[in-house]
Amino acid sequence: MNRQSQLAIETHAPLFAEPRGDIQLSFEFFPPKTDAMAETLWRSIETLAPLKPRFVSVTYGAGGSTRERTHTTVERIARETGLTPAAHLTCVGATRDEIDAIARSYWDAGVRHIVALRGDPPEQGQRYAPHPDGYANAAALVAGLKAVAPFEISVAAYPEIHPDSECAQSDLDNLLRKIDAGADRAITQFFFSADCFFRFRDKLAEIRPGVEVVPGILPVTNVATTRRFAGQCGAAIPDWMDRLFEGLDELPQARQLVAATVAGELCGQLYAGGVRHFHFYTLNRAELAYAICHLLGVRA
Template sequence: MILAPLGPLNVSFEFFPPKTPEMEDALWRTVRRLEPLQPSFVSVTYGAGGSTRERTHATVKRLVDETSLNPAAHLTCVAAAKGEVDEVAREYWDAGVRHIVALRGDPQVPGSPYEPHPGGYTRAADLVAGLKRVADFEISVAAYPEIHPEAPSPGVDLDNLKRKIDAGATRAITQFFFYNDVYFRFLDRVLAAGITVPVVPGIIPVSNFKQIVRFAAACGAAIPGTMARHFEGLDEDPETRKLVATTIAAEQVRGLAAAGIKDFHFYTLNRADLCFALCHLLGLRAAPTAVAA
C-alpha cells in the first residue's frame, strides 16, 4: 500500500544524554541524521536527582553551538533546592536555551515514594512558576492520557495538568500511548477543563518489544495484544523488527493526523532510523542543501 502525503506536520524529537564515548558518537549520528528534517525543537532528558545534570547541560550546549536545532532542556524537582534549580535554569538561559521541559521527576530510588526536597520545588506546577520568575522561558510539561501511575483519579491528574498550565506552561507533551481513542478522549476532557494549550502526542516507535513492555509497566500505558503478536518470533531478526515498528507507528500517526493532529513528539531512544523512516512516510523531507555558486 502506498501512503499518500498528509500535508504539513510539525515534529520534535527527544534524546537522552550519553554515558560513554560510544553512546555519544551514536547520539550525534542520530542528531545529524534528524537535523535536516527541521524539527520544531529537540529535548534532552534529565536523570532522577540530577544524575545526568552535567551530561544534559553539555549535550544541550553542544546542540546550541554546533547545530541549527532549537534545544529544550529537561529540568526536574528531585533532590535539589530551589536555588540550585534556578541556577541551572539561569545557566541554560545564558547559554541561549529558551525552552524548558519542566517535570516533577521520578524518585531517586525506583519504586520508592516520591518525596520533595525540603528546600525544593514540590511539584511540576511549582517548578513552572519558579522558572517563569527566572526568565521568560517557553515551558513544556507532561500529560498522561492514561493517568499518571500515582494519581488517585483522572480528575486529580487533570487538575494537576491545569495547575501546570495556569502556572505558565505553553505546551503539554503526552506520555507515549498506543490507542488513539485514549488520546482523543483525553483531549475532550482537557478541553472541557478549560485547557487550551497544545497537547502534543508523544510517539515511541517500538523496535524492542520487551523494552517497551518494561517502559509501559512503569508509566501505565496499555499495549495492544496485536502488537505482541506482530513482534512474536522476531527477537533475533532486527531488520524485520524495524519494518514492523515503522509500519505500526506510521499507522498510529496517520490515524492521529487524519483527525487533525499536526504536531508530534517522537521519543527517539537516541536512534534515528525508525524516526527518520517514519517522518519520510509522513511526507516530511530534509531541507534542501544550498549549492555554492
C-alpha cells in the same frame, strides 16, 4: 468490482494518501554515557536535523542522575547546530536555589526552552517525596522557572493517567495547574491507541480550550524494554503488540520494519484526527523517526 470490494477500498483508504508535510516535529534524546553512545547520538541528530524540528529535547535522569551530561549535551546542541534545544529539568533531589541556578546557566548558554517535570525517584519503586527546600511539584517548578527568566516551557501529560494520580480528573487537574503556572504546551507520554489520545485531547479542550497537546510517539523495537517504560508512566501495552513481535528476537531488521509499520499507522490515525505536531521518543536512533516523518510527508 463488487460491492464488498468497493466498500473495502472506501473504508480503508491509504493512511498516508493525504498528509502533505503540513506538520511540526520535535525529537527527544537522552545524554550519552560513553564515547560510542555519543557518536550514535550525534549521527542521529545530524540525520534528523534536515527535517527542521521545532525543538529537540534532552532528558534528565531519575533524581538528577544525568544533570551534568544533560547540560553538556544541551549546550553542545545550542553551540554546534542550528536546532532549538530544550533541556529537561526536574524537582527531584535539589533545592530551589540549585534548580534556579541550573535554569540561569541554561539561559546564559542561550537555551530558552525547558521541559519541566516533577521527575522520578532515584530508585525504582520508591514513592516520590519533594526535597525539603525544593519545588514541591511540576506546577511549582514551572512557576519558579518563569520567575527566573521568560522560558518557553513544555510539561508532561498522561492520556492513560499517571501512576501516582487518584483518578483521571485529578490527573487532568494537575495538568491544568501546570498550564496555569505558565506552561506553554503539554507533551504526552507515549501510548498505542489513537482513541486514547483523542479522548484525552477532547476532554481537555472541553475544560480548557486552546491548550496545545502534542502526542508523544515511541516506535517500539523491543517489547520488554517498552513494557518497563510503560510500568513507570502508566501506559498500556496492548496484547496484540506482544504477538506482533513474537519470533523476531534475532531479526533486528524485521523488527524495525514492524516497528515502523505500527508507529506509522498510529501517526496516520492521529493525522486523520487533526494532529499536526508529533514528538518522537527516539532513544537516540534516527531511522524509525525519520521513516515515519517521511510517511507523514516531511522531506529534508
